[in-house]
Amino acid sequence: MNWVSEVVRPRIKTLFKRETPENLWIKCPDTGQMVFQKDVEANLWVIPGSDHHLRMNATQRLKMMFDGGTWLDVPLPDVATDPLKFRDEKKYADRLKDARTKTGARDAFKVGFGRVVGTPMTIAAQDFAFMGGSLGMAAGEAFLKGVATALDKRTPFVLFAASGGARMQEGIFSLMQMPRTTVAVRRLNEARLPYIVVLTNPTTGGVTASYAMLGDIHLAEPGALIGFAGPRVIEQTIREKLPAGFQRAEYLRAHGMVDIVVHRSEMKDTIARLCRLLTKEKPASVEAIPSEAEPSNLRPAA
Known part of the structure; x- marks a missing residue:
């Protein structure tokens, strides 16, 4: 040695x-x-x-939007963890546990209440990192809770959509969220409160077929993939080559499916300006804390 x-x-x-x-x-x-x-x-x-534009998680979205990077978390309802006792390669309950450990979130939705350029606003954001941002019972209840908060506080409701579609492990319970969220959007319309949807990469499947395409105004981030089925599936079905940039934000803007493609650096000011325009005047002052929230949920800027 x-x-x-x-x-x-x-x-x-x-x-x-x-x-x-x-x-x-x-x-x-x-x-x-x-x-x-x-x-x-x-x-x-x-x-x-x-x-x-890289993907952002739900917390990063809220921090980007709210003044000072602070907001109040809106508590979300609890739902049955595994209603169908589903199992494929592994148990659905185990998949949920892994996703929660990975992201630190309970599910794919997060809802916050605060001010955006001084305007009171309720914002919901989906996290694609949590099982592809899939729509299940928890996400459906979170969306309804966000709408209820906007109605209670008389604020615009803004959604950042990022999803691969309905959550297959919850079967019919997942599909039921599509009409439920559609009815919730109708309540916003009846209350004459703005509902603005921001389509991020990707927004597909049952989410696109429901609340993501029911906004008063549809914004999209540059290069975002937006559609129902993916381009590869469509090509295999129709046996034709799709146009360049098909289902991307810029292509959909040119064909009338998206109103504006907005760079992320301009998103906050653009949404605040649109909300003031749609309400015709600056919204009246509201309480700083939603009735269901606790002061401990205040998130300071990093």
Whole structure:
């Protein structure tokens, strides 16, 4: 045994070894450009060079929108965890547990109440990282709770949609959320409260077929995939090559399915301006805290 090469040298290397964080760099999906993660985060998760919009989780969405990055969480109803006792490759209950551990969220929806450029607003955001942002009973109840809060506080209701569609593990219970959320949107219309939908990447399936396409105004982030079935499925069904950019936000804007494609850096001001326009005047002052919320839910800016 060579004491110098096999004992001393490895110990010296260990002593001076520097740990490099795994998330130090982010690779742009469009160009392959490597960018510092801190720079991307400071740029609202948009790659500075290519302007590619990365996905954001629900908490990041709310922080981006509300003044000072603070809001009040709206408590969401509890639902049955696994009503069908579903199992495929693994138990649905285990999939939920894994998703909750991964994201730190109870489900794919988060609802907040606060001010956006001074305007009181209720905002709901879907988190694609939680089982593809799929629509199940918990998400349906969260949407209804968001609408109820907007009705109670007389505020506009803004939705950031990000979903692969209905949650197959909940079967008919998932599909039932489509008409339920549609009725909730009708209540907003009857109350003459603005309902603005922001379509993010991706918004597909049963979500597109229900509340995501019922807004008074539809905004979309650049490059977002929006549709019911995916492009590959459509091509295989009709046996034809789809046009370039099919189902992307810019293509849908050109064909009348989306009203405006808005860069993420302009999203906050654009939504606030639209809400003031739709209400014709600045909304009346409302209570700072929803009746169901607790002061401990206040989230300070980071």
